[in-house]
Amino acid sequence: VASADLAAHLARILGPGGLITDQALTSSYETDWTGRWHHRAALVARPRTTEEVSTVLRECRQTSTPVVPQGGNTGLVGGGVPREGCDVVLGLGLMTSVSRPDLTDMSLVAEAGASLASVQAAAASVGLEFGVDLAARDTATVGGMVATNAGGTHFLRNGAMREQVIALEAVTADGSVLGAVPGLSKDNTGYDLASLVCGSEGTLAVVTRVHLRLLPSPEERAVALLGFPTVSDAIAVLPALRGVPELSAVEFLDSHALRLVASHLRSTPPVRTADGGGCLLVEVAGPSGCSENLLDAVAVLGSGVDTAIATDHLSARRLWRWRDSAPDAISAVGTPHKLDVTVPPGRIAEFEGDLRALLAHAGPQATVLVFGHAADGNLHVNLLGLSPQDDTVDAEVLGLVARYGGSISAEHGIGVAKRDFLSLTRSARDIDLMRRIKQALDPAGILNPGVIFASSIP
Amino acid sequence: VASADLAAHLARILGPGGLITDQALTSSYETDWTGRWHHRAALVARPRTTEEVSTVLRECRQTSTPVVPQGGNTGLVGGGVPREGCDVVLGLGLMTSVSRPDLTDMSLVAEAGASLASVQAAAASVGLEFGVDLAARDTATVGGMVATNAGGTHFLRNGAMREQVIALEAVTADGSVLGAVPGLSKDNTGYDLASLVCGSEGTLAVVTRVHLRLLPSPEERAVALLGFPTVSDAIAVLPALRGVPELSAVEFLDSHALRLVASHLRSTPPVRTADGGGCLLVEVAGPSGCSENLLDAVAVLGSGVDTAIATDHLSARRLWRWRDSAPDAISAVGTPHKLDVTVPPGRIAEFEGDLRALLAHAGPQATVLVFGHAADGNLHVNLLGLSPQDDTVDAEVLGLVARYGGSISAEHGIGVAKRDFLSLTRSARDIDLMRRIKQALDPAGILNPGVIFASSIP
Numbered sequence: 054v055a056s057a058d059l060a061a062h063l064a065r066i067l068g069p070g071g072l073i074t075d076q077a078l079t080s081s082y083e084t085d086w087t088g089r090w091h092h093r094a095a096l097v098a099r100p101r102t103t104e105e106v107s108t109v110l111r112e113c114r115q116t117s118t119p120v121v122p123q124g125g126n127t128g129l130v131g132g133g134v135p136r137e138g139c140d141v142v143l144g145l146g147l148m149t150s151v152s153r154p155d156l157t158d159m160s161l162v163a164e165a166g167a168s169l170a171s172v173q174a175a176a177a178s179v180g181l182e183f184g185v186d187l188a189a190r191d192t193a194t195v196g197g198m199v200a201t202n203a204g205g206t207h208f209l210r211n212g213a214m215r216e217q218v219i220a221l222e223a224v225t226a227d228g229s230v231l232g233a234v235p236g237l238s239k240d241n242t243g244y245d246l247a248s249l250v251c252g253s254e255g256t257l258a259v260v261t262r263v264h265l266r267l268l269p270s271p272e273e274r275a276v277a278l279l280g281f282p283t284v285s286d287a288i289a290v291l292p293a294l295r296g297v298p299e300l301s302a303v304e305f306l307d308s309h310a311l312r313l314v315a316s317h318l319r320s321t322p323p324v325r326t327a328d329g330g331g332c333l334l335v336e337v338a339g340p341s342g343c344s345e346n347l348l349d350a351v352a353v354l355g356s357g358v359d360t361a362i363a364t365d366h367l368s369a370r371r372l373w374r375w376r377d378s379a380p381d382a383i384s385a386v387g388t389p390h391k392l393d394v395t396v397p398p399g400r401i402a403e404f405e406g407d408l409r410a411l412l413a414h415a416g417p418q419a420t421v422l423v424f425g426h427a428a429d430g431n432l433h434v435n436l437l438g439l440s441p442q443d444d445t446v447d448a449e450v451l452g453l454v455a456r457y458g459g460s461i462s463a464e465h466g467i468g469v470a471k472r473d474f475l476s477l478t479r480s481a482r483d484i485d486l487m488r489r490i491k492q493a494l495d496p497a498g499i500l501n502p503g504v505i506f507a508s509s510i511p
Numbered sequence: 512v513a514s515a516d517l518a519a520h521l522a523r524i525l526g527p528g529g530l531i532t533d534q535a536l537t538s539s540y541e542t543d544w545t546g547r548w549h550h551r552a553a554l555v556a557r558p559r560t561t562e563e564v565s566t567v568l569r570e571c572r573q574t575s576t577p578v579v580p581q582g583g584n585t586g587l588v589g590g591g592v593p594r595e596g597c598d599v600v601l602g603l604g605l606m607t608s609v610s611r612p613d614l615t616d617m618s619l620v621a622e623a624g625a626s627l628a629s630v631q632a633a634a635a636s637v638g639l640e641f642g643v644d645l646a647a648r649d650t651a652t653v654g655g656m657v658a659t660n661a662g663g664t665h666f667l668r669n670g671a672m673r674e675q676v677i678a679l680e681a682v683t684a685d686g687s688v689l690g691a692v693p694g695l696s697k698d699n700t701g702y703d704l705a706s707l708v709c710g711s712e713g714t715l716a717v718v719t720r721v722h723l724r725l726l727p728s729p730e731e732r733a734v735a736l737l738g739f740p741t742v743s744d745a746i747a748v749l750p751a752l753r754g755v756p757e758l759s760a761v762e763f764l765d766s767h768a769l770r771l772v773a774s775h776l777r778s779t780p781p782v783r784t785a786d787g788g789g790c791l792l793v794e795v796a797g798p799s800g801c802s803e804n805l806l807d808a809v810a811v812l813g814s815g816v817d818t819a820i821a822t823d824h825l826s827a828r829r830l831w832r833w834r835d836s837a838p839d840a841i842s843a844v845g846t847p848h849k850l851d852v853t854v855p856p857g858r859i860a861e862f863e864g865d866l867r868a869l870l871a872h873a874g875p876q877a878t879v880l881v882f883g884h885a886a887d888g889n890l891h892v893n894l895l896g897l898s899p900q901d902d903t904v905d906a907e908v909l910g911l912v913a914r915y916g917g918s919i920s921a922e923h924g925i926g927v928a929k930r931d932f933l934s935l936t937r938s939a940r941d942i943d944l945m946r947r948i949k950q951a952l953d954p955a956g957i958l959n960p961g962v963i964f965a966s967s968i969p
Contacts, residue, residue: 156750240921243963292615467699490707
């Protein structure tokens with residue numbers, strides 16, 4: 054799609070290192086993290102400032118060149134890599150600065166390409182923490198996390214990225230700058246454009262800088278890994294766990310996922326689960342003494358639950374490794390179809406049963422591994438052994454999710470992976486309103502076409 | 512604007528009690544809480560269901576009749592009462608149901624006309640609490656609070672209404688239903704229309720039902736009222752207070768507001784402030800034992816600070832009364848211009864000094880009373896003694912706020928009161944994007960014209 058003219062123009066504007074066209078160098082921008090989506094990039098533009106982002110978009114608009122914005126390329130729905138008809142990548146990787154935290158209002162400003170880990174480190178340097186955490190922290194970027202409204206392991210307590218954003222700056226398709234940073238925590242002056250950009254997956258604007266809320270660091274943290282003979286047994290304790298003061302995470306792995314992680318880590322799981330069972334990882338974090346809340350809750354679970362508890366930092370990290378390693382363990386053995394869904398938390402066990410029954414017929418060749426954020430009803434259904442481009446099994450699973458009153462995307466977004474299934478859980482009216490908003494902000498349809506909506510130009 | 516035909520039509524659709532045209536009965540819908548905005552209502556439609564809201568809006572759309580949605584009529588910027596060219600009120604006062612709280616995901620569903628107090632009571636009945644609180648709790652409605660993204664006294668800990676909304680149902684100008692309740696806490700399927708409706712002040716859709724997050728109730732609560740000889744002294748302790756674990760509110764009243772409240776309550780303030788000084792109300796709420804955090808923090812403030820502390824429920828409510836009564840105390844003596852602004856929290860004292868200096872010239876006839884949410888930098892600047900319709904002094908104050916890098920509306924919204932000043936703190940580009948969104952969702956401009964945007968049809 055990109056013309057040689059455009060490339061020459063951008064090379065002049067962006068200077069040395071600002072434009073990549075050499076195929077040996079563009080390759081790292083071309084394949085998504087799962088390996089399911091791949092397409093050649095005609096060029097990768099790497100701006101260093103908001104002004105350069107604006108200039109790149111203006112050039113693309115003038116030449117009707119579609120653009121895919123890319124952060125750390127840790128997305129899981131194909132929304133951040135090139136595709137047919139959209140092969141110009143706008144890489145935010147050179148915009149990585151993170152401001153010193155402001156202690157008065159507990160916040161910092163990060164550029165879009167800053168990694169989650171760098172934001173966490175800046176917060177920790179002043180005794181604070183950032184509210185969102187996820188396994189890809191070293192690579193995932195602030196801009197990508199805002200664009201996909203990333204959730205992660207502390208959603209239960211802190212919400213998703215949208216809840217961490219005080220204000221943002223972004224560039225719309227015509228090169229105009231939307232918003233401003235730093236902003237003000239309390240600002241009810243018209244529509245909340247920042248919330249709208251959060252989760253819009255690069256289709257409305259390119260995020261350039263974000264003013265992020267920070268939180269007090271917990272004084273104490275304790276983690277329990279609990280093994281259950283059946284998934285039902287594990288899910289049955291969720292309501293009791295929800296009442297534990299200072300609860301910060303309740304994660305789930307089924308026995309199949311746990312076994313694969315064990316093999317990946319070359320280690321024995323610290324708790325026993327029967328085949329067809331599962332485990333929960335439960336964390337409390339808060340003021341000094343809060344570990345007792347977890348110990349008390351675990352004490353009443355009964356003898357059928359196998360338990361490992363960590364109250365010091367190192368042991369806690371060791372237990373978290375069993376949950377955090379699941380994506381890598383799966384990717385190490387194949388190219389998964391990753392279906393990130395929400396079902397009502399109380400019905401997780403029933404759903405997993407129906408899921409396995411459905412797949413026994415619809416996808417007998419698939420290995421099914423389920424893990425996720427149990428308290429949020431958020432399951433990552435990973436299917437191994439399917440052809441990357443064939444989504445007939447995905448359709449069956451997402452249809453089941455819809456029948457459960459669930460969501461076909463809890464935290465990964467729609468991307469290209471689920472655009473054909475959006476109407477399963479969103480009404481025709483909602484989708485029509487989304488299209489009208491897309492049309493209002495990007496009338497030429499150059500921002501990430503093919504993502505969220507099935508047709509490129511709404 | 513409304514024709515007799517429309518009235519007859521709506522009377523048939525809405526049945527007995529569903530339509531009010533009798534001037535004796537419409538009057539309570541015609542004047543806003545401050546008394547500054549008043550206009551005759553041609554009719555008040557009072558639907559009982561989402562379907563009836565939809566029918567009313569379809570009728571209005573077909574007859575090009577502008578509509579002002581109204582909840583509890585506790586708004587402070589004239590956005591919820593009739594005005595020239597918009598005299599049909601859509602009152603949500605008959606839609607008041609509140610569901611039983613769902614304990615598994617800690618939430619409930621409330622209709623738009625349910626009062627904040629009824630939501631709080633439903634939460635309390637199962638040992639939970641709702642995240643937003645404000646003095647108008649008995650009258651303010653869920654729908655109005657969503658439409659204005661209400662903040663209140665616990666914003667510091669819980670955020671505004673937007674952060675409490677899991678999902679919502681609303682009706683757009685053409686009578687279509689947007690969203691659905693109950694929703695799912697974690698749902699990244701396209702643009703977040705619910706967040707966009709929050710704070711849109713009835714200009715994009717009429718909120719009908721809201722799925723609200725609930726929070727664990729604190730086991731313990733403690734409140735301190737602190738009197739300072741100068742505003743600077745009060746603001747100087749903010750950074751230290753921000754670090755207090757389980758902090759849930761830091762409120763401010765200047766000595767003038769405190770004196771007026773004392774006269775209104777016919778009582779003597781529990782703490783001393785010099786003339787030109789002020790007081791802070793500080794609250795911690797959390798697990799058993801958390802009161803100690805407040806006592807420790809107060810202990811190190813030094814002997815210049817006069818202190819009253821409450822650790823039991825009744826005494827805590829008595830101290831809160833000094834802050835909660837400020838709006839009533841002011842309204843009892845006149846019709847205030849209420850300017851709800853944000854400035855950087857660290858610069859509150861400096862701002863108040865500049866504000867008084869400015870008003871000594873620009874509005875020497877005005878009595879200036881300042882209170883608000885100190886930790887958020889959110890001040891309610893109340894001006895008594897000004898003509899209701901003359902906003903030249905308002906313009907001066909809001910101009911000062913803009914020079915401080917502040918916001919002209921922290922939590923009350925823009926309404927009609929500040930529509931001419933929106934460009935002081937929002938860029939032309941942001942306002943243009945807002946207008947495009949308004950145009951996309953309400954092309955005929957029948958929803959609350961004259962609110963947010965200076966011209967009725969964008």
